[in-house]
Amino acid sequence: MSKINPISGFPEFLPSDRIVEQHFLDVIRETFELHGFASIETRAVEPVERLSNQGEDADKEIYGIRRLAATADDDSGANLGLHFDLTVPFARYVLEHSGKLAFPFRRYQIQKVWRGERPQEGRYREFTQADIDIVDSGELPNHYEVELPLVIADALRKLPVPEFVIKVNNRKIPEGFYRGLGLDDVTTVLRIVDKIDKIGPDKVVERLVEAGATDKQAKLAVQLADISSTDTSFVEQVRALGVEHPTLDEGLEQLGAVMAAAAEHAPGLLMADLRIARGLDYYTGAVYEIYLVGQESFGSVGGGGRYDALASDGRTTYPGVGISIGVSRLVHRLISLGLLKGSRSTPTAVLIALTAEEDRAEAMRTAAALRQRGIPVEVAPAAAKFGKQIKFADRRGIPFVWFSTDNGPEVKDIRSGEQVPADPATWTPPGEDVRPQIEALEENS
Missing domain, CATH: 3.40.50.800 (Anticodon-binding domain)
Structure with a gap:
């Protein structure tokens, strides 16, 4: 018999650890349903064209599929790829079934996703996500941007999870700020600033200058990323930098409303952090990242945001907002640290x-x-x-x-x-x- 070699990035639990994961999945599912979210499951594949061009080097991470026996002229599986998140297939699902859905549509989805990236601690090529989204037809009220993190917090607080914080930003704030500085290539600036935790502020300034910014513009962009607060005081901190733009005003107003509402319903749950950007290009408003307190260097264990144009059939647009919990990432982290284990390796009593x-x-x-x-x-x-x-x-x-x-x-x-x-x-x-x-x-x- 040939030797079995493990494949990195495709985690498999032993039975006692799988019990931990199943407990997490059960609690998350039950909590989502308590808040009125309906379950759906989408197919594993989407057209590559739909999956690509979403930012975060998505094109490089998509797994394409084909039959091993396919011939050169066989296009039965051509241009199909495994989904790398659950939001893009959900947007397609909404467009395909819009005539049968009642809006606003509240859905949850717990499925495997696949990303062809370099495996490392907490980053896998196959993993489970648990998503909630609310999508409406035409317009989506901003109050849902407060509701979703409250639902996620409800789920996490029922689980044996260490203290966590949900950091929130609004994509209109950096976009308006950069445009107010005269930096119109917002996508490039966002992607460079998003690396500040990995390479540090000085390197970010260097890369921004290399991308065409002046030294002053680059330093102001970094100063914006340094602003955070657990209340609405971030607004005054941004204003103090002296940059003006209508999109910036809109973003500050929207994020201020989210923080004010969160302070009333769940004090301390949300932190306004203006370096949070999220790499996917479809986000247009609020963006979220979930961190374990004291383990921020590990990276986020969930996140999401608002998307206003991801689902559109040319006549009607279906804006939405969603957050996901990286179940595999979170559970593996807690087990590897020795914080959790199952009491036995079998359900048998x-x-x-x-x-x-x-x-x-x-x-x-x-x-x-x-x-x-x-x-x-x-x-x-x-x-x-x-x-x-x-x-x-x-x-x-x-x-x-x-x-x-x-x-x-x-x-x-x-x-x-x-x-x-x-x-x-x-x-x-x-x-x-x-x-x-x-x-x-x-x-x-």
């Missing part, structure tokens, strides 16, 4: 022991009775000595072993050694033992 193979039929009946009451059960794979079966259960973290004795059935808690009579029609394990639990460090629980 009870192992039914076998003294002899002829007892299997009765054991199967017992298992069925317990499962009818929602207790996860499995029957021992083979008859063996009790000690061996207890070791089998212990290795997998199964807390209870069910025995047939001369006095009738009994169940043993193999952690404490306590063994008591049990009736499959009435016996129930403690609530915390029915399903695997997520074990966290005390300060994060």
Whole structure:
């Protein structure tokens, strides 16, 4: 048999860690539904033309697909690529099904996405995202830009996640500021300034000058990126830089409204941070990045923003705003730091022991009775000595072993050694033992 070589960037969990991930997915899904978001799933592929030209070197990251047996003149899979996020396919979905959707349309989507980038800690080529978006027909009220981070915060606060902050900006602020400076190639400036955390402010100034900015323009662009606040004081800080432009005014007003509303509903949740830009070109208003406090160097574990022109059929435009949680990125980070683990590697709560193979039929009946009451059960794979079966259960973290004795059935808690009579029609394990639990460090629980 040939040696199996792992493929980097395609993470796979062991069973106990998969239990952690599934818990996160369940809580996120339930929270999204509590807030009225409907579930959809889109196909894995989109036309490359639709996926490309979205910024952030998207063209280089798209995985194209084709049949291995395709001939040169076979175009059955031509120009199709795996989606690199869930927003672009969602925009297509809205256009395709607009006649059957009720607007404003609130959707959530939890799926795999693929990016052909260099794998490193927290960056994968295949990973799971959990998105929520609200899309409307024609106009989208700005109050949704406050609602979405509140929903995300509700989900994260139900999970064993360390303290987090959602940083927010408005793309109109840097755009208006740069135009007010006389820098009209906004996209280039945004992409250079977006690297400030990686290369530092001095290098950003150098690159801006190389791109055509004056030294003064470049330094003012960096000064804008240094502004942050947990209230609306960022407005005065921007005004103090002395740059004026109508688009800048609009962005400051919109972000100020978001921060004021957030201060009322969730004080301290949002931080206005004017270096947040998001690399994808379709964002037009509010943009968000989610960070674990004290682990900002790891990068964001989620983000999103407003997009006003991504979905349009030429007659009607469907503006939207959305945020995603990078589930794979977040869960892998917490597990790798030793902050989380599953309490066992299997959902099984009870192992039914076998003294002899002829007892299997009765054991199967017992298992069925317990499962009818929602207790996860499995029957021992083979008859063996009790000690061996207890070791089998212990290795997998199964807390209870069910025995047939001369006095009738009994169940043993193999952690404490306590063994008591049990009736499959009435016996129930403690609530915390029915399903695997997520074990966290005390300060994060």
